[in-house]
Amino acid sequence: MSAILVTGGTGTLGTSLVTRLRAAGHDVRVLSRHSPDFPVDLRDGSGLDTATAGAEVIVHCASSPRGGDDVAAGRLIEAARRAGTVTNLVYVSIVGVDAVPLGYYRTKLEVERLLEASGLGVTILRTTQFHDLVARVVDTAAKLPVVPLPYGVRVQPIAVTEVADRLAELALPTPSGRVPDMGGPEIRTLPEWGRAYLDATGRRRRILALPLAGKAYAGFRRGGNLTPSHAVGRVTFAQYLAERGR
Template sequence: MNDAPTNAPVLVTGGTGTLGRHVLPRLRAAGRQLRVLSRTIHPSADGVEYVLGDLLRDEGVAPALDGVHTVLHLAGGPKGDDRAAVNLMRTAARAGVRHLVHISVVGAGRVPIGYFEAKHGAERAVSESGVPWTTLRAAQFHDLVFTVVQKLGALPIVPDPKVIRFQPVDSRDVADRLVDLVQGAPSGLVPEIAGPRVYTMADLVRSYLAARGRRRPFLPVPVPGAAGRAYRDGDNLSVDGATVGTRSWEEFLAEKLR
């Protein structure tokens, strides 16, 4: 078990995002006091204190960490995650944080695309900081996949990059796992978490179109270079021993379009 005092607040970065909205009530139900680092002002209530700060600009991080023994680092974006992690970990080390739990992405260090490379850089910042840590790599969330297929399904002709496959996972399953990790001891790189099935991009778009009662033609498109090779080899998919989420894409889609 985590030996940090249970009355000390857990600092959550990215607490207002998709994953944070699932994690916060679960941690509160577990009896944890929460402090959320946010770039915008939110009223504090129900055991959740919101504090202003910006990881990329390295603003407000030190005050947010005052009295904190455990950090759950969920904040992320299309770029800059490595720089944000460096800023967070430098300050966390100075503050004497005893456990930092970090969410990363399946494929970090394996797929040669900027997003995955930044995530891998963030992992290195965490592991090299001197702060005891746990990192969980998760597959793409159903929520993100839905946004992508919704946009593709609106096109008159849907591009079909046949080599790209996904193993989407429900963000609620990831939230459940993260709460367990926050309550436990630092464990380093733990088994990845992904959904119960692998799909091509076309599979996902067709399931969305079918659920909406629509049809579209598909046009095969190549994915060249090193990125294409990585996707053909399944480098963005989970490895043996991964934790498998319980909620399928089909269940999520039916719930979303209900």
């Protein structure tokens, strides 16, 4: 089986992916700042050549909303070129990076473009937001007496496990280019998801749907972050919450 390097391999998505790849018999290298085997910070690139040496496939899951993803991707591309063995660099992106002018989304789009222009074989998968992110957003807002959530923003959350399954399928020596998007099975407004989360966690709080300003908010209101024609996910938010509760 081929050697596969997973960046961000100790994160929520990366951990799930690594488990699947190893179960399939692959030689998997886990790269992250906290990895015991390949502790690499992609923003400075130290140790990256050792991690990529002899790897045939790289699945790039590492990402930071605080910035620097474009720099990290540039270093990863350079290391993959130096390795000379990488035939497929798989990248997980976000639905709407070309439709919602949010800073983080713009950076993710720039990473896609860097990969496409790299001369390497690449596979790009865009997904909608994870169930975990929706829960985290609501949980943070619920620390206040009234729960403020953006008015009119619809979200189509998907299970991390289903994205990991798809990435495991794509982690082949042969690249696939831009593959069809992945979206969750249901679309509701963030306040509606918030109510479901609060009810499931036993909190009786009032949700305040607040209109926001700016082009990014307008992009979300237009549904740029949604892919209803690719609602391939099967795990609902209610099922996610039930499993989380257990």
